Amino acid sequence: MSPSPISPPGPVWPGSWSRRRFLARGIAWVGALSLGGVLPRQAAAGGPADIAIAEGTPEAAVRAAVGALGGIQAFVRRGQKVVIKPNMSFAPDVERASNTHPEVVRTLVALCREAGAGRVRVLDHPLRQAELCIEGVKQACSPFDKDMVHGLDKPGFFKPVSIAQGLQMRETDVMQDVLEADVLIATPVAKSHGSTGVSLSLKGMMGLIWDRGIMHYKYDLNEAIVDLATVLKPQLTVIDVTRALTTNGPGGPGKVVRLDAVIAAADPVAADAQAVAMVPWYGQRLAPRQVPHIRRAHERGLGRMDIENLRVRRVTA
Amino acid sequence: MSPARLAQTASFLLFAVLLYLAAFPLVPRLPVDAFLRLDPAAALAAMLAGRTWIPAFGSALLIVGATALLGRFFCGWVCPLGATLDVADRWTGRRGKGRFQRLAAWRPVKYQILLALAMGALLGVSLVFLVSPLALAIRFYGLLVNAAIDAAADALVEGIRPLARSLQWSPLVYADPEVPRFSLQVASLTIMALILAAGRLAPRFWCRCLCPAGALFALAAARPLWRRAVSAACIDCGRCQRACPMGAIAEDPRRTAHGECIVCQTCVHVCPTAAVTFPLSWSSSPLPAQPERLGRRQAIGAASAGAGLALLAMIDPAWPAGHDAAAGEGTGRLLRPPGAVPETDFLRRCIGCGLCMKACPTNTLQPAGTAAGLSGIFSPRLAPRIGACEPACNACSQVCPTGAIRPLPLEEKTRAKIGTAFILRHKCIAWEMNRPCLVCDEVCPYDAIALRRVPDLTVAVPFVDETRCSGCGLCHHHCPVRPDAAIVVEPVGALRLAEGSYRDTARRLGLSLELKPPAPPVPPPAAGQGLPPGFTP
Incomplete structure (x- = not known):
């Protein structure tokens, strides 16, 4: 039974615990599936990776990346409630790369359906007028369920949650759908951010709470992002690096670099770290530890930014 | 239901539908301000004060012309405020209080109000927002009633949401009615409450004694082609006199004050001997009854009051004067909707109807209150903390009936x-x-x-x-x-x-106002510039 995205208060499990669990389960699944010839050959050879990087069209890359982690079944069980959190906070424009590519979101929805998920919701708390911002993703997902994609911008949709491990921020209000979900999948687009360096899966959790302003105003923003990450823990992170907004993020316009790739990992810190290392932000090569909230997340034990010590698998879809 | 009642109901429904549709995104080419364009008092004030012909108000002139032929039909068949009063009067109005002689001294007040309005407009100040029946109706239904309904719907949805969640009925789980908020609602409520309460004095007290549009129609309808006629079958029972909502039937029931008659034809239906008809007729008929006339002293008093109020408006610091009024300036002291004409002209043209505020999707347009002086109390201003001006919207400019906000396509x-x-x-x-x-x-x-x-x-x-x-x-x-x-x-x-x-x-002017500007070049990491924003060494 996968842990709910909202962790109960208590000691933080180090990343190795979940890695062992996935290795155990993953080997069983990969073994079974590779016998059935379902997985691409590269992934079948040697157990599932910690971080998967797939290149190809958005749909193929997502499928390959998730497959290299052990397949969607490793994350979503039959009948479970899933919330997918993309970036859809700006007016939709694929080439501007400020929102997640709708194809990426749609493929994740399809995968969850294939795994037999009971209810899938695609949610965000947009900055601009909700109906406009979610349009691209909503259209892409409408074949599955016209009522799946929502931009929630009213306090009534959010419920108070205490953050026991918060160093700065000790309470917040989280979308009720997320609190009730069994599985949370983060699927940000890779983009720079003028305050936090980058906006990826850790930063993206800010889209699931009501009052973000207070993280700027009252608390240290980077520490507050990590505080939030102690209660909003996606089981799966799929980063859209098909087009990366490398300058002037998070809204752009800026320099968009096409990498045609997708990063997937169970550890959001590792996924974010991989994206930082892989993308030429402002034309430079930078290390994960240079992003304060990623570094703090690693130091506080929420995940691993030392990707050089993790199993990284590259596949071509 | 009589034809007049039918028409009045249909008219009110049309008014409500158009008001409902005055929202972003607008239905293309649908004139949601249609009813406002019919108001001759608004037309008079805006065009006189603004010293300009406003094409939209051509309809108002047509209605006045039609009134000369058909009588004061607008009040009885079209006006939504009249419809409201007819319904309210059933609760407040007392039988027997509606006769011709009742409160006769009050009848000329509507001419005084009209005169004061005209005088103020002549001096360049429009205070029509206080007395235009359509502006009052739109502010009441569009801003007050609409917001109240939305608030009630929102409360209902919030209450049902937990149930909807457990039943997994998605449409209701995520339903999110917008609840607009407007300042000065108390003022709109008070004005309407007073108008409705006046029904205690006589039915349609507003229409008889206060409404300047009614006054204009009364002048036009002094002797219309289509008017009340009473045959010899009349038995002097007086039923028509008691039933007439406007008290337009004189002591002699064969005589009618045609300028007061709103052609509702109630008298036709209550007459026991079917003596009353409304034929189209050139022929002579008994002299129309004359309600109390406007005396010279009263007229002068009214004009002075109008001039006085105009003066009060103009000595307010908010009235554009000096540098503010200089050619090429015209900015004013408030954030006005995009497309608003220069401030002095804006205050003259704006009739305070509130339609722009109703149509605004972000709820940023609010009544200016005292910040714009006396004539601008219900003129629109932006309140960014409440809402921002949505770049993809141009609704306010499309719905404004007077062109105070010029109709602009999106790229303008x-x-x-x-x-x-x-x-x-x-x-x-x-x-x-x-x-x-x-x-x-x-x-x-x-x-x-x-x-x-x-x-x-x-x-x-x-x-x-x-x-x-x-x-x-x-x-x-x-x-x-x-x-x-x-x-x-x-x-x-x-x-x-x-x-x-x-x-x-x-x-x-060297401005570069683009919604999708081209991406600026990546700044090269110069010495001291170094790291991208947000990163640490």
């Missing part, structure tokens, strides 16, 4: 600069507290805010490029500093054109 509205955003550095999280924040940059759709590194601060700080800023207020709205934002939009640099293209003017 984008360049109709509302004002400029100014960063209050002493309050800004980045500038003052050296902490990371860039919400203003994030939300700006014109890319007018740039983050740069400055000496002595480790975080990147925002700068506003005033040649790219349109004053939409998204930054002002989203700034996390509470309660008042650290970046505020002021009317500085607003473009207020009486005519001509905003796009061309903006270009001429």
Whole structure:
């Protein structure tokens, strides 16, 4: 039974615990599936990776990346409630790369359906007028369920949650759908951010709470992002690096670099770290530890930014 | 139901539907301001004060012309305020209180109000928002009743939501009715309450004694072609006199004050001997009854009152004068909707109907209150903290009946600069507290805010490029500093054109107001520039 995205208060499990669990389960699944010839050959050879990087069209890359982690079944069980959190906070424009590519979101929805998920919701708390911002993703997902994609911008949709491990921020209000979900999948687009360096899966959790302003105003923003990450823990992170907004993020316009790739990992810190290392932000090569909230997340034990010590698998879809 | 009642009901339904549809996105080419265009009092005030012909008000002239032939049918068949009063009077009105002689001395007051209105307009001040029946109806139903209904719907949805969640009935789980908020609702409520309460004095007291549009129609309908006639079958029972909502039937029931008759034909239906008809007739008939006339002293008093009020409006500091009124200026002291004509002309044309506020999707348009002086109490101003001006919307300019807000296509509205955003550095999280924040940059759709590194601060700080800023207020709205934002939009640099293209003017002035500006070049990492914003060594 996968842990709910909202962790109960208590000691933080180090990343190795979940890695062992996935290795155990993953080997069983990969073994079974590779016998059935379902997985691409590269992934079948040697157990599932910690971080998967797939290149190809958005749909193929997502499928390959998730497959290299052990397949969607490793994350979503039959009948479970899933919330997918993309970036859809700006007016939709694929080439501007400020929102997640709708194809990426749609493929994740399809995968969850294939795994037999009971209810899938695609949610965000947009900055601009909700109906406009979610349009691209909503259209892409409408074949599955016209009522799946929502931009929630009213306090009534959010419920108070205490953050026991918060160093700065000790309470917040989280979308009720997320609190009730069994599985949370983060699927940000890779983009720079003028305050936090980058906006990826850790930063993206800010889209699931009501009052973000207070993280700027009252608390240290980077520490507050990590505080939030102690209660909003996606089981799966799929980063859209098909087009990366490398300058002037998070809204752009800026320099968009096409990498045609997708990063997937169970550890959001590792996924974010991989994206930082892989993308030429402002034309430079930078290390994960240079992003304060990623570094703090690693130091506080929420995940691993030392990707050089993790199993990284590259596949071509 | 009599034809008149049928028409009145249909008319009110049409009024309600048009008002409902006055929302973003607008139905293309649907004139949601149709009823306002029929109001002759609004037409008179706006055109006289503004010294201009307003094409939309051609319909009002047509109605007045039709009144000369058909009688005061607008009041009985079309006017939504009249319909409201007919319904309310069933609750407040007392039988036997409606006769011709009742409160006869009050009848001429509507002419006094009309005269005061005209006098003020002659001096260049329009106070028609107080007395135009359509403006009153739109403010009441469009701003007050509408908001109340939305608030009730919202409360209902919130109450049902837990049940909907457990039943997994998605449409209701995510239902999110917009609840608009408007200031001065108490004023609108009070005005309407007084008008309705006056029904205790006599039915349709407003129409008989106060309404300036009614006064204009009464003048036109002195002897219409289609008018009440009574045959010899009349038995003097007096039923028609008691039943007439306007008290238009004199002591002799064969005589009618045609200027007061709203052609509802109630008298036709109550007559026991079917003696009353409304034929089209050139023939002679008994002299029309004359209600109390307007005396000379009363007329002079009314004109003086109008002039006095106009003067009061003009000595208010908010009235554009001096530098504010200079040619090429016209900005005024308030944030006005994009496309608003220069301030003096704006105050003259605006009839305070509130339709723009109803149509505004972000609820940013609010009544100006006293900030714009007496004549601008219900004129619209932007309130960025409540809402920003949505770049993809031009609804206000499309619904304004008088052209106080010029109708603009979207590519013109984008360049109709509302004002400029100014960063209050002493309050800004980045500038003052050296902490990371860039919400203003994030939300700006014109890319007018740039983050740069400055000496002595480790975080990147925002700068506003005033040649790219349109004053939409998204930054002002989203700034996390509470309660008042650290970046505020002021009317500085607003473009207020009486005519001509905003796009061309903006270009001429060196403004670059683009919603999708081309990506700026990547700044090369120069010495001291080094790391991208947000990263550490």
